[in-house]
Each structure stands twice: as C-alpha cells, then as structure tokens.
Amino acid sequence: MQLLDGKLLAETIKSEIKEKVDRIKAIHGKVPHLAAVLVGNNPASEAYVGNKIRSCEQVGFKSTLIRRDGSVTQAELLEIVKDLNEDPDVDGFIVQLPLPKHIDEQVVTLAIDPAKDVDGFHPTNFGRMTQGLPAFLPATPSGILEMLKRYRIETAGKECVIIGRSNIVGTPLSILLSRKGWDATVTLAHSRTKDLKEVCLRADILVAAIGVAHFVTADMVKEGAVVIDVGMNRIEDLTKKSGTRLVGDVDFDAVAPKTSFITPVPGGVGQLTVASLMLNTLRAVQSRT
Numbered sequence: 001m002q003l004l005d006g007k008l009l010a011e012t013i014k015s016e017i018k019e020k021v022d023r024i025k026a027i028h029g030k031v032p033h034l035a036a037v038l039v040g041n042n043p044a045s046e047a048y049v050g051n052k053i054r055s056c057e058q059v060g061f062k063s064t065l066i067r068r069d070g071s072v073t074q075a076e077l078l079e080i081v082k083d084l085n086e087d088p089d090v091d092g093f094i095v096q097l098p099l100p101k102h103i104d105e106q107v108v109t110l111a112i113d114p115a116k117d118v119d120g121f122h123p124t125n126f127g128r129m130t131q132g133l134p135a136f137l138p139a140t141p142s143g144i145l146e147m148l149k150r151y152r153i154e155t156a157g158k159e160c161v162i163i164g165r166s167n168i169v170g171t172p173l174s175i176l177l178s179r180k181g182w183d184a185t186v187t188l189a190h191s192r193t194k195d196l197k198e199v200c201l202r203a204d205i206l207v208a209a210i211g212v213a214h215f216v217t218a219d220m221v222k223e224g225a226v227v228i229d230v231g232m233n234r235i236e237d238l239t240k241k242s243g244t245r246l247v248g249d250v251d252f253d254a255v256a257p258k259t260s261f262i263t264p265v266p267g268g269v270g271q272l273t274v275a276s277l278m279l280n281t282l283r284a285v286q287s288r289t
C-alpha cells in the first residue's frame with residue numbers, strides 16, 4: 001500500500017504556480033487576484049476559505065475575502081457578484097457553498113461571469129467541460145485527476161466506481177474520467193444503487209464522495225484497488241483537545257492494507273482541491289494578460 005500524499009503534491013503544484021506568478025509580475029506588472037465570498041459562519045466553510053486565502057499568499061496572489069452574515073439577502077449577494085464580475089482587478093472569484101437556505105445557490109452560480117468562475121460551477125463551464133472544450137474544471141475532480149496523473153496511475157480501460165453524484169464532485173468526475181485520454185469505464189453509484197457492495201468490489205479505482213464518515217468498509221474494496229477518499233467529516237474524539245477529529249468517507253485503518261494506493265484524510269484530496277483552484281485562477285490571469 002502506498003499513500004497518495006496530497007499535501008506534498010499540493011506543495012509542489014503551488015511552488016510551480018509561484019514561479020509562473022513571479023514571471024507574470026515581472027513581465028506584465030500584474031498580481032493575480034482571487035476573491036472569495038463567505039456567508040454565515042459554517043465552521044467547515046470557514047476552514048476551507050481560510051485555507052484558500054493562505055494558499056493565495058503562498059503562491060503570490062492577491063486575495064480578497066468578502067464576508068456577510070447569514071442574514072444577507074439574495075439581492076445583496078447578487079449585487080456583490082455583479083461588482084466582482086465588473087471589477088477589472090479581480091481575475092477570478094468563488095462563492096463558498098453551502099449558502100443559507102433562503103438563498104438559491106443556482107441563481108447565485110448563474111450570476112457569476114463564466115470567465116471568472118474559477119470553481120467551474122457555472123453551466124457554461126460545466127457544459128464546455130462535458131464537450132471537451134477549454135473550461136474551468138471543478139477543483140476537486142481536477143485535483144483527483146492531477147493526483148492520478150502525477151502518481152502515474154493508469155485509468156485507461158479500468159473499472160472506476162464513484163460513490164456520490166454531487167454537482168461538485170461525483171457527476172463531473174464521472175464525465176472527466178470517461179473522456180478520451182482518461183478512458184476509464186465509469187460507474188456513478190448513489191443512494192439508490194442496488195447491491196452497492198458488489199458494485200464497489202468491481203472497482204480498480206474507487207472514489208468515495210458521499211459525506212458519511214467511514215462509509216466504505218474493507219468488505220467493499222477489491223484487493224489491490226486504488227482508493228480515493230473525498231470525505232471531510234468531523235467526528236467526536238475525546239482524546240483530542242478540540243473533542244473532534246477529521247475523517248474521510250473510507251474506514252482508512254481497515255481498508256488501507258487491501259489497497260495499492262490510498263489517499264489519507266486529512267492530507268489527501270482536500271489539499272489538491274485548493275491547489276486546483278489556484279491553477280484555475282492562474283489560467284484566468286493567463287487568458288487576460
């Protein structure tokens with residue numbers, strides 16, 4: 001079993017980005033600028049956005065964090081999106097999800113200029129991705145592909161099972177892995193999938209993106225499989241000072257010995273998601289300079 005070290009890979013990618021940023025600064029006098037909109041005080045969102053802002057500093061980007069409390073109206077949020085769309089200094093921006101219940105996430109996503117949609121959530125980018133046209137790819141699927149590529153994990157002709165059909169991870173990853181160049185045979189499993197254990201046992205590459213702690217157990221994993229864990233679940237752990245611990249969707253201790261490669265949580269896919277967002281922002285700048 002070999003660990004897929006997302007932390008190390010993310011550091012490598014970020015130092016590659018930093019070199020390019022230094023060149024853009026020297027040649028064009030332009031500092032790439034990523035903005036993030038954070039609504040409310042969801043602890044997971046706070047942590048993700050904090051990580052994104054820190055990564056901006058690491059790669060030499062300017063970052064702007066726009067915070068609103070959970071009572072912000074949809075109209076106010078749409079006004080912020082409009083201002084960011086029109087701000088010539090902002091190269092790309094994200095609106096951190098989830099948003100409070102009274103705000104329609106789809107309306108907000110649709111309001112983002114696709115040329116600044118570095119999350120790749122706008123239907124224009126999603127549609128371009130499905131057709132293999134240049135597009136901002138959603139950060140988590142893109143990070144997973146980068147990890148498979150850099151660890152030279154073969155996907156062509158492999159059985160790939162993805163559990164979870166979210167718009168952010170499962171659905172786009174299923175499309176990307178089945179495209180030419182990746183050439184996997186993809187099964188997108190979900191809560192209504194019958195005989196999930198048998199389906200998972202077929203997987204040469206198993207991706208867990210459900211959001212349920214320790215959902216994937218050892219009896220669901222084929223000997224020698226590659227296991228990618230997208231989960232970020234906080235569970236109680238009274239041995240920790242905080243009283244909680246971050247775990248994935250995979251029962252790591254039981255599953256790891258059966259695998260050829262596995263991502264840890266933390267230190268796996270999450271780190272690459274942020275690196276992919278930085279890469280998308282760099283691409284946004286390169287398309288404008």
Ligand code: GUN
Nearest residue numbers: 094095096097098119139
């Ligand atoms: N919430 C969970 N993951 C993401 C992400 O990649 N981008 C945004 N904007 N919100 C998220």
